Amino acid sequence: xxxxxxxxxxxxxxxxxxxxxxxxxxxxxxxxxxxxxxxxxxxxxxxxxxxxx
Numbered sequence: 293x294x295x296x297x298x299x300x301x302x303x304x305x306x307x308x309x310x311x312x313x314x315x316x317x318x319x320x321x322x323x324x325x326x327x328x329x330x331x332x333x334x335x336x337x338x339x340x341x342x343x344x345x
């Protein structure tokens with residue numbers, strides 16, 4: 293898989309988990325958590341791309 297595939301996979305999983313937790317807490321998705329998800333997905337996908345080759 294490529295870098296973009298890893299990035300999208302991690303980002304979608306993050307959005308689903310964050311959406312469920314926000315739904316339980318009855319909060320709305322704010323911009324900080326959205327940007328945090330993008331940064332986390334970038335880090336994870338970069339590490340996986342490097343290690344998988």
